[in-house]
Amino acid sequence: MAGPKPEIAAAVKVFEPDSLRSAFRLAGYKEEELASWRSTIGRFPKAGGSEGGGIGSGGSGANAPIGPGPSTAGAVTSTRQAPRPPPKGFVRLPPQEIEQKRREGKCFNCDERFTVGHKCAKPDLMMLVGRWEDEAEEEAAEEGPPELE
Numbered sequence: 001m002a003g004p005k006p007e008i009a010a011a012v013k014v015f016e017p018d019s020l021r022s023a024f025r026l027a028g029y030k031e032e033e034l035a036s037w038r039s040t041i042g043r044f045p046k047a048g049g050s051e052g053g054g055i056g057s058g059g060s061g062a063n064a065p066i067g068p069g070p071s072t073a074g075a076v077t078s079t080r081q082a083p084r085p086p087p088k089g090f091v092r093l094p095p096q097e098i099e100q101k102r103r104e105g106k107c108f109n110c111d112e113r114f115t116v117g118h119k120c121a122k123p124d125l126m127m128l129v130g131r132w133e134d135e136a137e138e139e140a141a142e143e144g145p146p147e148l149e
Contacts, residue, residue, distance in 0.1 A: 007034065 003009065004027055011030040017023040093101075093108060101108055110120040 004012070008027050008030045012023050012026045015022075015026055017026055098108070101111075105114055106112065107114040107118060107120060110122065112118070112121070
């Protein structure tokens with residue numbers, strides 16, 4: 001008879017349950033969480049799996065890759081693309097200008113005096129959107145070729 005999966009056992013140990021009943025309850029919560037992750041992400045690394053390096057995989061962790069391993073499905077090999085230029089409206093300040101603004105105590109975004117709790121007069125909305133490479137390929141395959149009019 002085997003014990004709980006390593007990722008579940010580790011999560012239960014963190015809470016130091018005082019009874020077997022509370023340990024089972026915590027294990028159930030963790031199983032639900034992992035099931036949710038697997039259905040959302042698809043290829044969540046499993047303990048002892050061939051992908052290795054994920055949370056609870058039992059590997060060293062220091063040199064292990066983060067996230068799912070490279071996809072071996074399909075014979076298409078991808079080549080490295082040149083990095084994309086920054087989006088329009090995004091300005092990277094040169095090092096000299098950064099140093100000047102620091103010396104003068106100015107905000108990097110709005111040129112007003114920077115103080116604790118400073119808020120720019122015209123705030124920008126910044127959002128980070130990420131996706132696994134496999135998801136992007138799957139969505140492109142599901143959509144099919146673009147329609148021509």
